[in-house]
Amino acid sequence: xxxxxxxxxVCLAYVVLLFLIAFAAERQAATGDxxxxxxxxxxxxxxxxxxxxxxxxGAVGYAARSGLEFLTIYLGPTIVMLAWWGLLRKLVxxxxxxxxxxxxxxxxxxxxxxxxxxxxVTLIALIGTTPYIALQLQSVTLSFAVFTExxxxxxxxxxxxxxxxxxxxxxxxxTRKLDVNExxxxxxxxxxxxxxxxxxxxxxxxxxxxxxxxSGPGDIIGLxxxxxxxxxxxxxxxxxxxTFLAGAAFLCLPRMIHVMVVENADERHLTTASxxxxxxxxxxxxxxxxIAVVGLAMMPIGANPDLFVLTVxxxxxxxxxxxxxxxxxxxxxxxxxxxxxxxVSTMVSNHIVMPIWLRSxxxxxxxxGDLRQVVLVARRVTIAAVLLLGYLYYRLSxxxxxxxxxxxxxxxxxxxVLPALLGGIFWRGxxxxxxxxxxxxxxxxxxxxxxxxSFGETGVIGAAVLAExxxxxxxxxxxxxxxxxxxxxxxxxxxWSMSFNxxxxxxxxxxxxxTPLERLxxxxxVNALSPGRGARSWAVSAAGAEELLVMxxxxxxxxxxxxxxxxxxxxxxxxxxxxxxxxxxxERLERMLAGSVGGxxxxxxxxxxxxxxxxxxxxxxxxxxxxxxxxxxxxxxxAQSAELGRTAQQLRVANEKLMxxxxxKDAFLSQISHELRTxxxxxxxxxxxxxxxxxxxxxxxxxxxxxxxxxxxxxxRLLDDLLDLSVLENGQVTLNTREASLDAxxxxxxxAAGAEExxLKVVRDAGAADIRIxxxxxxxxxxxxxxxxxxxxxxxxxxxxxxxxxxxxGDRVIVxxxxxxxxxxxxxxxxxxxxxxxxxxxxxxxxxxxxxxxCREIMGRLGGSIRYLPGQGGGAFRxxxxxxxxxxx
Amino acid sequence: xxxxxxxxxxxxQSYRRRRLMDIARLMPFLGAFGFLLPVLWAGSARTxxxxxxxxxxxxxxxxxxxxxxxxxxxxxxEPDESGRDGHEETEEP
Numbered sequence: 001x002x003x004x005x006x007x008x009x010v011c012l013a014y015v016v017l018l019f020l021i022a023f024a025a026e027r028q029a030a031t032g033d034x035x036x037x038x039x040x041x042x043x044x045x046x047x048x049x050x051x052x053x054x055x056x057x058g059a060v061g062y063a064a065r066s067g068l069e070f071l072t073i074y075l076g077p078t079i080v081m082l083a084w085w086g087l088l089r090k091l092v093x094x095x096x097x098x099x100x101x102x103x104x105x106x107x108x109x110x111x112x113x114x115x116x117x118x119x120x121v122t123l124i125a126l127i128g129t130t131p132y133i134a135l136q137l138q139s140v141t142l143s144f145a146v147f148t149e150x151x152x153x154x155x156x157x158x159x160x161x162x163x164x165x166x167x168x169x170x171x172x173x174x175t176r177k178l179d180v181n182e183x184x185x186x187x188x189x190x191x192x193x194x195x196x197x198x199x200x201x202x203x204x205x206x207x208x209x210x211x212x213x214x215s216g217p218g219d220i221i222g223l224x225x226x227x228x229x230x231x232x233x234x235x236x237x238x239x240x241x242x243t244f245l246a247g248a249a250f251l252c253l254p255r256m257i258h259v260m261v262v263e264n265a266d267e268r269h270l271t272t273a274s275x276x277x278x279x280x281x282x283x284x285x286x287x288x289x290x291i292a293v294v295g296l297a298m299m300p301i302g303a304n305p306d307l308f309v310l311t312v313x314x315x316x317x318x319x320x321x322x323x324x325x326x327x328x329x330x331x332x333x334x335x336x337x338x339x340x341x342x343x344v345s346t347m348v349s350n351h352i353v354m355p356i357w358l359r360s361x362x363x364x365x366x367x368x369g370d371l372r373q374v375v376l377v378a379r380r381v382t383i384a385a386v387l388l389l390g391y392l393y394y395r396l397s398x399x400x401x402x403x404x405x406x407x408x409x410x411x412x413x414x415x416x417v418l419p420a421l422l423g424g425i426f427w428r429g430x431x432x433x434x435x436x437x438x439x440x441x442x443x444x445x446x447x448x449x450x451x452x453x454s455f456g457e458t459g460v461i462g463a464a465v466l467a468e469x470x471x472x473x474x475x476x477x478x479x480x481x482x483x484x485x486x487x488x489x490x491x492x493x494x495x496w497s498m499s500f501n502x503x504x505x506x507x508x509x510x511x512x513x514x515t516p517l518e519r520l521x522x523x524x525x526v527n528a529l530s531p532g533r534g535a536r537s538w539a540v541s542a543a544g545a546e547e548l549l550v551m552x553x554x555x556x557x558x559x560x561x562x563x564x565x566x567x568x569x570x571x572x573x574x575x576x577x578x579x580x581x582x583x584x585x586x587e588r589l590e591r592m593l594a595g596s597v598g599g600x601x602x603x604x605x606x607x608x609x610x611x612x613x614x615x616x617x618x619x620x621x622x623x624x625x626x627x628x629x630x631x632x633x634x635x636x637x638x639a640q641s642a643e644l645g646r647t648a649q650q651l652r653v654a655n656e657k658l659m660x661x662x663x664x665k666d667a668f669l670s671q672i673s674h675e676l677r678t679x680x681x682x683x684x685x686x687x688x689x690x691x692x693x694x695x696x697x698x699x700x701x702x703x704x705x706x707x708x709x710x711x712x713x714x715x716x717r718l719l720d721d722l723l724d725l726s727v728l729e730n731g732q733v734t735l736n737t738r739e740a741s742l743d744a745x746x747x748x749x750x751x752a753a754g755a756e757e758x759x760l761k762v763v764r765d766a767g768a769a770d771i772r773i774x775x776x777x778x779x780x781x782x783x784x785x786x787x788x789x790x791x792x793x794x795x796x797x798x799x800x801x802x803x804x805x806x807x808x809x810g811d812r813v814i815v816x817x818x819x820x821x822x823x824x825x826x827x828x829x830x831x832x833x834x835x836x837x838x839x840x841x842x843x844x845x846x847x848x849x850x851x852x853x854x855c856r857e858i859m860g861r862l863g864g865s866i867r868y869l870p871g872q873g874g875g876a877f878r879x880x881x882x883x884x885x886x887x888x889x
Numbered sequence: 890x891x892x893x894x895x896x897x898x899x900x901x902q903s904y905r906r907r908r909l910m911d912i913a914r915l916m917p918f919l920g921a922f923g924f925l926l927p928v929l930w931a932g933s934a935r936t937x938x939x940x941x942x943x944x945x946x947x948x949x950x951x952x953x954x955x956x957x958x959x960x961x962x963x964x965x966x967e968p969d970e971s972g973r974d975g976h977e978e979t980e981e982p
Contacts, residue, residue: 075924082916082954085914224935225935230935232938234930240925
């Protein structure tokens with residue numbers, strides 16, 4: 001038998017080893033060179049604080065009493081680990097980007113850095129953790145007791161020494177400094193070592209039992225079948241509830257969030273942990289049933305099955321193995337207590353002490369002095385207080401079976417945070433009101449139906465209330481809410497508390513409206529895995545950089561604060577330590593402070609200095625608007641570029657036309673110069689002859705003067721045409737409107753054009769005979785004359801013939817002029833109505849190419865039109881005259 | 890917020906990556922199904938066979954996770970052309 005003193009010596013040696021490991025890890029972390037501290041293996045092992053002494057010793061006892069049900073405690077977390085990709089990765093990412101320091105901080109940050117929620121979750125954590133610590137102390141003292149016959153008074157002393165030692169370790173390595181990342185390398189290294197020790201111990205006992213006590217797996221199966229737990233007594237509602245509860249607790253336990261999210265050094269470690277941690281749980285539970293059945297078979301009736309892990313090797317005189325098992329249990333208890341105490345103390349200091357301190361100190365965050373001491377002292381006191389509470393709880397509850405049930409009760413308590421937590425990271429509609437309502441309702445029901453009754457009939461709730469309900473109201477009996485009896489107490493409590501919790505959370509969220517900061521945080525949490533960030537939580541403010549620096553120095557220390565301010569100033573292109581106070585800078589600063597004192601406190605402190613220039617609904621809308629505007633702008637740009645394309649096409653067409661007109665104009669100018677010069681030349685030469693030659697015969701002089709006169713007339717005509725067109729185009733023409741006979745107008749035009757005399761045969765129908773129109777007959781006649789002259793001049797037939805066809809269409813009258821020449825080729829039909837255009841170079845007629853342009857202008861003024869009519873076997877023009885639709889110009 | 894334009898069809902490699910992530914999201918449901926299945930034969934099973942069943946399911950799930958860990962961390966390291974893998978939500982103002 002091992003002596004008690006030897007045991008204490010080994011224990012002390014082990015603790016010294018832990019101190020050394022932790023110290024070495026801190027040293028290594030301080031030098032910045034920490035390859036193994038950052039390994040995924042250490043991260044996975046640190047997660048193993050889920051397996052406490054309750055699971056190390058208790059699982060075997062649980063299996064000995066209820067068979068396979070103990071497995072639910074491991075299957076729940078396995079399911080959660082299976083969801084690592086969609087769930088844990090998101091949690092870890094949020095933890096890193098928001099600098100989360102605890103579960104209370106996580107929930108509080110999500111719901112607009114709410115102090116109320118931080119306090120609520122901290123209280124739940126405190127109430128859930130204290131009995132759990134008591135449970136660890138109990139298991140350590142019980143395991144000590146195995147090695148000492150009697151000496152009950154020693155047990156209490158052992159528990160007290162144990163609590164004190166743990167407090168010392170936790171204070172030394174958990175509150176060494178106020179880190180901006182809230183990471184404790186020494187602690188993580190120590191619990192990783194402890195994880196190895198407990199796994200190794202349990203595996204050693206298991207292998208010893210299977211291969212040395214029994215003769216292999218086959219024999220064990222036989223033993224199971226022959227044991228009292230041979231039939232699997234599976235109670236479906238308990239099986240499902242406990243699996244759910246274990247999974248929920250794995251997510252919500254303060255110590256689990258601490259190692260999984262807060263202490264996470266690299267998000268990729270989760271990839272390894274996703275399979276390695278379930279494997280760890282698998283190995284931890286693999287030999288539980290074999291140890292239980294071997295214990296049941298060989299230990300005397302009445303032996304405590306919770307201690308089979310120790311007593312079976314001891315009974316077989318394997319002292320070394322028993323010592324290993326003892327160290328395994330010791331490791332399980334201590335690692336849990338250390339991390340839980342750190343997590344709870346962080347919460348208490350950040351969410352209870354700091355807000356109170358901030359409120360009580362009038363001048364608030366701006367006074368000088370090192371705040372870090374306040375935070376650290378708060379944490380140290382909390383750690384000592386939590387362990388003391390645990391010890392007192394252990395003493396008062398008297399240990400024993402009542403305490404053993406506290407594990408599940410504690411799980412059910414912390415699980416009340418689950419709806420707010422999951423709702424917060426997957427649903428943007430979750431609000432602070434909903435989260436607080438859910439947590440309060442769930443916590444109240446849990447306390448009434450599970451926690452308070454756990455103190456026994458002599459505790460808070462008396463036997464009468466348990467049996468009859470408060471004030472005799474049967475529907476409120478703690479174990480039979482709404483009169484539904486016969487349920488397992490844990491199932492009963494979990495079903496009602498979680499249902500009403502979720503319901504209150506949903507209703508509260510539906511009916512309330514979140515603050516801007518809540519909405520901002522909600523968006524950032526829910527979209528944590530998507531790149532890019534939305535709005536900033538600070539509006540532009542007039543806060544002084546110096547005040548901010550003073551405050552930051554007090555929280556994170558001069559070195560870190562100055563480094564941040566200097567880097568920020570350098571980014572902004574300034575020298576020194578005082579950057580411009582931009583919203584982005586405030587955001588970064590708040591993040592850094594949040595890493596030390598929690599999101600809510602950091603926000604409150606920054607708000608004190610900036611005068612509460614927090615983001616408003618308008619700012620949020622602005623961000624949404626900006627995104628919308630960008631979309632609209634791009635749509636607009638697209639439309640504009642299409643429009644530009646069309647315009648460019650039109651411009652190209654117009655340009656081609658202009659070019660061709662320009663060419664025509666050039667041709668016309670040269671032609672008109674020529675036209676002008678020809679008469680001018682003859683006028684000049686004949687007038688010179690008249691001046692210089694004295695002896696001219698009178699008839700010769702007469703002839704020369706006649707030539708000069710004719711040429712002058714020709715010039716006048718040309719200039720008249722140009723003037724006429726210019727007047728028409730400028731809209732300055734005066735129309736002399738009256739009623740006239742179309743027949744008369746055509747006849748007059750024929751005479752004036754002198755068509756018949758020039759050998760053009762004109763064929764008229766009788767259609768025009770009695771059509772009367774209201775128009776300017778002189779102008780209309782001008783158009784007709786022009787068309788008839790054109791036919792006379794350009795018709796290239798042997799016997800030129802012009803048909804004039806008139807038709808009455810009611811509101812319009814159509815007059816077609818069709819000759820039997822070769823007509824106008826297709827490509828020229830577009831151009832003939834343009835100014836200065838001439839089809840050929842036949843300039844014999846003395847035309848300047850203005851006739852048809854004048855015609856088109858006149859018809860436009862008269863409210864009609866003139867068009868070339870293709871397909872008539874010759875040149876054909878259609879004049880369409882409005883009957884009475886004259887427009888006065 | 891503006892919804893990002895996601896490509897409608899993906900190249901083979903990206904397609905595989907997406908399906909791998911689908912499996913990763915499906916795993917917890919698979920595990921819950923396997924672990925809760927014994928509820929169906931409550932009362933009629935023996936502890937030994939129940940233990941073998943549960944550990945077999947457990948082992949397979951761990952194996953599945955371990956096999957996926959490599960590819961999925963590689964997939965994560967490469968930038969996904971969609972830029973997003975979580976589900977997006979739009980907040981109504």
